Amino acid sequence: MNSFDIIGPVMVGPSSSHTAGAVKIGNISRKLLGVPVQKADIFFHGSFLATGKGHGTDRALIAGLLGFAVDDSRIPDSFRYAHEADMDYRLSGIDLGDVHPNSVKLLLQGEGQRKIEIVAASTGGGAIRVTEIDGLPANFSGDYPTLVVNNLDQPGHVTEITSMLSHKSINIATMQLYRSSKGGNAVIILECDQEVPENAIKWLAHLEGILKVTYLGLADRYTSKL
C-alpha cells in the first residue's frame, strides 16, 4: 500500500465502484476482445442495475469499451463517441443469480467476427474482477499481464504454456484451470509478472487443441499519467 491508494485515483465521478470500476471493466473487456468493439450487448445486475443509471455506470462502461481511461473527461459523453466510432450497443438488466452485486455481463463482437462473452464485477474502490469468460469461470483483476487460453481438455497444454513462459523468462503469479466437462472445453488463465511477447502468443494460438488465446497486457493504463 502506498500514498496513492489513499490520495487518488484521479477519476471521473461519482463513484469509484459504479463509475471508475465500470470504466475498468469496459477497458479490460475491450482488451480481452483484442480488436475494436463493433457490437456490445450489456446486461447490468444487482446494484449496477438498481443505481447504475444515476452513477453513470452505463456511460462509464461504454467509455471503457472505447478505451477511455478512468479520468477521461469524455466519459459523460461516451454514447456520442460510441456513435462516432460506429459502435452499436444495447443496455439492459439481468439477474445473474448469486454473484457480486456490482456485476455485469458483456457480449462483445469486433472486427473479423471476433467474439467474447465476459462477466465481471466491480469489487470496491475501483478494483474489479473478471469472473467468467465464454461461459467458463475466471478470477483475475487485470492488474497483471494475463494470458487466457481456451483449449480442449486434453493432456499437455499446461506444459506447452508453462514451458513457453519459462523459455521467455516469464514468472507466473497465479494459475487457474477450469473445464466445462471431461474432454470438453477448458480454459487456462495465467497472471504473470512480466509481459508476454506477441510472437509467443501467436505460437500458442497455432498449437493443436488450442482454440483461442486472449492476452491482457499492461500497455495502456486506466489512469492517464500525471
Place this chain on the structure above:
Amino acid sequence: MYQSFQEIIEIEKNTGKSFWEIIRDNDCREMEITEEEAFLRMRGMYEAMQSADEAYEPNLTSTSGLVGGDGEKAANARRRGTMLCGSFLGLVMEKAIKMGESNACMKRIVAAPTAGSCGVLPAVFLSLEQDKGYSREEMVKALYVSAGIGGIIAQRASVSGAAGGCQAEIGAASAMAAGGVAFLLGGDTEAIAHAAALAMKNLLGLACDPVAGLVEVPCVKRNVIGAVNALTSADLSNAGIRSKIPPDEVFDAMRSVGRILPEDLKETGKGGLAATPTGIAFRENLKSF
C-alpha cells in the same frame, strides 16, 4: 504504510524525520521511485484537485437531478458577506460543496480517500493556500501527512462506506485533513495525530445512507462538515488540547463502530435518509436501463 501513529512517532524520535518525510520514504520503497518522483507525484494530485476546483460548472445537474448549483449559492453568499462563519470558512464551505457537486455531475475529481468524500481535502487545503499564503511545497507536504493518516485508518479501520459507514469516508477525509492542517500550523507528529483523532471522534458512527443509493444526498453537503470539522480539530490540537483517548485507540473504536453499524446504514441505500418517504420517492422515480 504504517498501521499506527505510535510507529510513526517512534520513527520520528529515532530518525528526526518529520511525518510527511516518513510517509514519502515509504512510497519510495514501495513504488521504487526517488524522493523527487514521489514528491512530484503528490504535487500532481494536489494540482488535479486544484484543476477540479476551477472546473466547477454551476449550471450542471446530476443525472438524477438531485444535485447541482449549490456551490454557486454558497459562493454568492460569501461574496455578499452574509455568512456568519466569515469569508475564510465561507470559502472552505463553498469549495467543499462545489467538489461534491462536480463529482456527482461526472466531472474529473481526485478520490481522497473516496469519490464521495473528494471535497474535504481540497476545500481545506486550497482555501488555506489561497487565503493564508502557504507555499505550494508546504501544501504538498500537508497532503503527504493526510495520506499517511489515511493509510493508518485504512489498515486499522476502513475507508469504505460499505464497510464502515460514512465515518469511513467523510470521517476519514476529515481526520486526514485535520492532521494535514495541524502540520501546516507547525505541529509535530503528536499534534498531527491528536488533530486527526479529535476530528474522527466528532464523526464516529456517521451513517452512510445515500438517497436512492447515489453519491449525492447527503454526501455532497457532508463534505462541508468534514472540511470545517478538520479546521476546528486542527485549531484545538494546535492550542495544545489533546484527545483523552489516544489516537490509535480512537481509530480502533472507529473500526468497532463500523462493524456494529447495521447494514442498512452502510451504503445500501436502505436506512436513514434513504428510507424517508421523500428518499423512497426519489428512488422510485429513478430511471433504469
